[in-house]
Amino acid sequence: MAGLLAFLQFAVILDFMVMAPLGAVIMPSLGISPTRFGIVVSAYAFSAGLSGLLAAGFADRFDRKKLLLFFYTGFICGTLWCGLARSFESMLAARIVTGIFGGVIGSVLLAIATDLFAPNLRGRVMGIIQTAFAASQVLGIPVALYLSNHFNWHAPFFLIVGIGAIGGVVLAWRLEPVDAHLKGQARSNALQHLIATVTDRRHLPALATTCLLATGGFMLMPFSSVFTVNNLGIGLDRLPTIYLITGLCTIFAGPLIGKMADRFGKMPVFYFGTAVTILMVLTYTHLPPVPLPVVIVINVVMFVGIFSRMIPYQALAASVPEQHMRGSFNAISSSLQQLSGGLAAIVAGHLVSTGADGKLQGFPNVGYVVVGTTIVAAFLVTQVNKELQARSAAAA
Secondary structure (H helix, E strand, O other): OHHHHHHHHHHHHHHHHOHHHHHHHHHHHHOOOHHHHHHHHHHHHHHHHHHHHHHHOOOOOOOHHHHHHHHHHHHHHHHHHHHHOOOHHHHHHHHHHHHHHHHHHHHHHHHHHHHHOOHHHHHHHHHHHHHHHHHHHHHHHHHHHHHHHHOOOOHHHHHHHHHHHHHHHHHHHHOOOOOHHHOOOOOOOHHHHHHHHHHOOOOHHHHHHHHHHHHHHHHHHHHHHHHHHHHOOOOHHHHHHHHHHHHHHHHHHHHHHHHHHHHHOHHHHHHHHHHHHHHHHHHHHOOOOOOHHHHHHHHHHHHHHHHHHHHHHHHHHOOOOOHHHHHHHHHHHHHHHHHHHHHHHHHHHHHOEEOOOOOEEOHHHHHHHHHHHHHHHHHHHHHHHHHHHHHHHHHO
């Protein structure tokens, strides 16, 4: 079942990943400028963040299986619309619709995984689900480019619809109703439920941590390709090699990190990931021109550090909300991740600039900010863990 949940997550992330490599084809095909294409891309993130907040009040009022199928169906329809789009306006509307539905799916998947698996298994389950990010990185760029080169830019979206529809059918067939959270639940309207989730003091450190954990990736990744090509001297044609090897390594690392979190404890693995992340971010953002193998090794180790924070944290945070608030908590967390990521990208854009020689300037400053947020996140996760331990002791 964890594999099926990861597959659905993969389909959603792949839809987002294919937009980047298709930009050079979509812009001339639709006759739109880079600015308009940027609007199309950002429309997904902002609509996803907004939909998560709007859905939070309703997230615990229905069978999670039915809720997932509803949003997943909307996501497939939105992706199909993207493939059929023939104008800027149509593509923009399609990405907004896809974001509205796709932005909620991740939070519902996490709620289902938490409901179905015991705490001592959640590390490896989160590890499997996290491999969806790595798999989309490995497949997103080469598959999108291959299909668009041999057919047209619409083809990748049609492929996602095809494989996504298969996953949806299997989900409807194999997954039993996930409705234990509805038993004995006090009825409240959606707004009351949302406010109760947001104002619960036990949730605040975890939600703040989610914002900080999203900061690193969104600050580094938008400029990583520019930094790699212009500052490190790696050819543009070598970028797919970096993404491919890094993605393959993290696909194998994710489940292993999850098993380690279950075996040795979430916090030791999280602290290990924090130390590796700090070291590798400082190394990466200060790199001089180096050979391709060195860049690949640094990227792989850095992503292992990032995954070693995300996977144990997700397993730990799964126990923060009560079962009847789990869907709402995850929806809010997902929205904050999207919105804080967008804000982080904007901040990073003000910290860097392009020199006359085309090199990226100020990138070390981004690294310092990421390290700062990493340290604060480690402090907050420590508080979350203490709260969970105190709650467990009180219940014993």
